[in-house]
Amino acid sequence: MSELEGRFFLCKVSDLVEGEPRKFVVHGSDVLLLKLDGKIHAVEPMCSHDGTDISRGKFSQHSGTLECPKHYAVFDVRSGTPLRGPFGADGDTQPPLRVYRFKIDSDRIMLEANQEWGVIPQYT
Amino acid sequence: MAKRGYSDNEPRIPKGWVLANVEQWPINTMHGPGPSPANWRFETYGNVKNPLSLTYDEFVKLPFITKKLDHHCIDGWSYLGHEWTGVDMETIIQMTEPTDEVKFIHTEGERGYSSTFPVEQELLLAYKRFGKVLPRAGGYPVRLVAPGEFGYKSVKWVERVKFISDWEYDFWDKKLIGWGLPPIDPKLNPWNVDNAERKAGLRQLFIHLTEDHRREKIALYRKKLEASQ
Numbered sequence: 001m002s003e004l005e006g007r008f009f010l011c012k013v014s015d016l017v018e019g020e021p022r023k024f025v026v027h028g029s030d031v032l033l034l035k036l037d038g039k040i041h042a043v044e045p046m047c048s049h050d051g052t053d054i055s056r057g058k059f060s061q062h063s064g065t066l067e068c069p070k071h072y073a074v075f076d077v078r079s080g081t082p083l084r085g086p087f088g089a090d091g092d093t094q095p096p097l098r099v100y101r102f103k104i105d106s107d108r109i110m111l112e113a114n115q116e117w118g119v120i121p122q123y124t
Numbered sequence: 125m126a127k128r129g130y131s132d133n134e135p136r137i138p139k140g141w142v143l144a145n146v147e148q149w150p151i152n153t154m155h156g157p158g159p160s161p162a163n164w165r166f167e168t169y170g171n172v173k174n175p176l177s178l179t180y181d182e183f184v185k186l187p188f189i190t191k192k193l194d195h196h197c198i199d200g201w202s203y204l205g206h207e208w209t210g211v212d213m214e215t216i217i218q219m220t221e222p223t224d225e226v227k228f229i230h231t232e233g234e235r236g237y238s239s240t241f242p243v244e245q246e247l248l249l250a251y252k253r254f255g256k257v258l259p260r261a262g263g264y265p266v267r268l269v270a271p272g273e274f275g276y277k278s279v280k281w282v283e284r285v286k287f288i289s290d291w292e293y294d295f296w297d298k299k300l301i302g303w304g305l306p307p308i309d310p311k312l313n314p315w316n317v318d319n320a321e322r323k324a325g326l327r328q329l330f331i332h333l334t335e336d337h338r339r340e341k342i343a344l345y346r347k348k349l350e351a352s353q
Contacts, residue, residue, distance in 0.1 A: 014128045023207070028345030029338070048330050051337030065336040071143075071152060086152065088145035089200030095334060 005026060006104065007110035008119075009076065014107055016040065021066075023055040026111060031100055034077050034110065035105040036064050041077050044098035044121070049073050050088050066097075096123075127246075128272025128315050129193050136194065137202050138314040149253070149262065152197060155295075157281055158234050164265050166249075170230075170287040173221040178263050184251055186211045186219075189273075191248060196314040198274040198326065206324050208269050210250030213285075216254040217243070222287040230286040230294065231268050238294040239268070240310075246271055249282060273313055304334040313346040 010024050016035040024031045024047060032045040045055035047068040049109075054075070057065040066123050067074045071086035072096060080097035098121040101112040112120040126133040137143065144150040166183050168176040178186075190209045213229070218346045222243065230246075241247060248269040251258060258264040264281035268280045270277045276296060286292075297307035305328060 025345070028342035030341075030347075045225075046341075048339060050152075051334060072288065086199045087150045087197070087201040088142050089197070090140075090142075090323070093199065093330065095324045095331050097325060111269050113160075 006112065006114050008113040010042075010102070010109045010111050012107045013040065013109060015106060016109075018123055019059065019061045021055060021059055024111075025111045029113075031111060031119060032066075034059065036061060038078065039078075039106070040102070042102050042109075042111065043075075043077055043080055044119070045082040047071075047098070048082065048095040049088075050096065051058065065088050093114075128313060129196075130271060130307065131192055131194065133194070133272075134296050136204065138196055138271050138317070140319040141196060141200055141314070142203050144197075144203045149206075150197075150201065151201055151259075151261050151262050152199070152275065153280075155280075156234050157264075160260055161265070161281075164202060164283070166266060166282065167284045168216060168279050168287065169284060170222040171223040171226050171289060172287050173223065174218050176216070183211065183249075183266060187215055189248070191269075193248075193269060193271050197276075198276055198314075198322065206269075207254045208250040209252035209255065210248045210266070210269070213245075213249060216285065220285075220287070225289040226286050226287045228291055230288055231279045231282055232284040232286065232294050233267075234281040236295060237281075239263055239270075239277045239296075240292050240294045241270065241277070243291075246347055256344070263289035272315070297330075298312065298342065300329065304328075305332075307328070 006025050009088045016036050021032050030045050032043050034041045045053055047054050052068055052070040054066055054068045057069045062080055065074050066077050073086050074084040075082050075097045080099045082091035083096035085093055100119055102121045103110050164180055166178045188209055189212050192205055192207050194204045226243055229243050230240045230241055249266050251266050252267045266282045267280040268278045293307055300307055303342055
């Protein structure tokens with residue numbers, strides 16, 4: 001089995017623009033790719049407070065955070081760590097965002113996913 | 125002695141809470157709202173001598189009260205000094221005449237949301253905030269306001285009130301039990317909560333809730349995929 005079997009092609013690294021998150025749907029799961037200081041991060045854009053899609057939330061390149069547009073919880077996109085809960089409450093009640101595993105094959109971003117299991121998270 | 129939820133309560137903000145960092149009314153709409161109801165009625169049923177079924181126009185003509193109350197969300201934020209106008213639950217109790225065995229009331233909103241209280245608890249069925257009709261997301265036509273309780277107890281989009289003799293699990297109790305977690309202690313409120321326990325409990329709840337959202341999303345995707353094939 002080749003190293004890239006079971007992986008899902010999302011886009012090319014060169015297609016991603018710093019500060020402009022891109023959302024993909026892989027077997028029904030949302031995947032958000034973000035480029036931050038030249039490094040790529042893949043997270044599930046689902047607020048762990050109430051399931052809101054945060055892919056259109058406020059993304060701060062300066063702090064590497066994504067803010068939920070509904071109740072303003074804030075997450076670190078590099079680790080998925082919740083930094084703030086809804087309306088400024090402590091973030092430690094929230095589970096982290098799911099961070100997804102991927103590999104870069106020359107310029108291609110390949111996400112670990114399969115039909116049966118969907119997208120494979122790095123932390124569960 | 126000052127009552128929980130009122131502005132003269134000391135301390136006014138529960139330990140570990142923050143003031144919501146927003147300029148406008150923070151609204152947590154985790155369970156709705158659904159489409160605006162065309163034929164909304166306020167109903168009472170269960171162990172009552174006189175079941176009520178009122179239209180919105182009839183409801184807002186009932187004797188009303190106005191109260192200034194603080195809101196404390198279980199997520200850990202507070203918003204102080206909402207001015208609510210609505211019908212005191214005591215007025216509804218007098219109109220619907222529960223039988224002697226009634227000990228609890230089960231308030232029911234849209235999409236199966238509910239919360240249970242002792243029948244003697246102070247509750248307000250609000251239809252205005254600061255003199256203005258509620259927005260849909262804020263609970264229009266009528267929402268419950270339960271002073272001194274966590275915000276999730278204040279059911280929005282109230283449709284029915286059931287009068288019962290035995291304690292009945294409400295929406296969140298049933299969710300927690302379904303996930304294999306214990307139901308909520310009925311005495312739990314912002315002023316007696318152990319903050320570490322609250323956070324650990326919430327974290328568990330959110331893990332299950334997120335997993336449910338994930339499952340629903342994938343099921344919907346598969347359904348759409350099948351329909352398109």
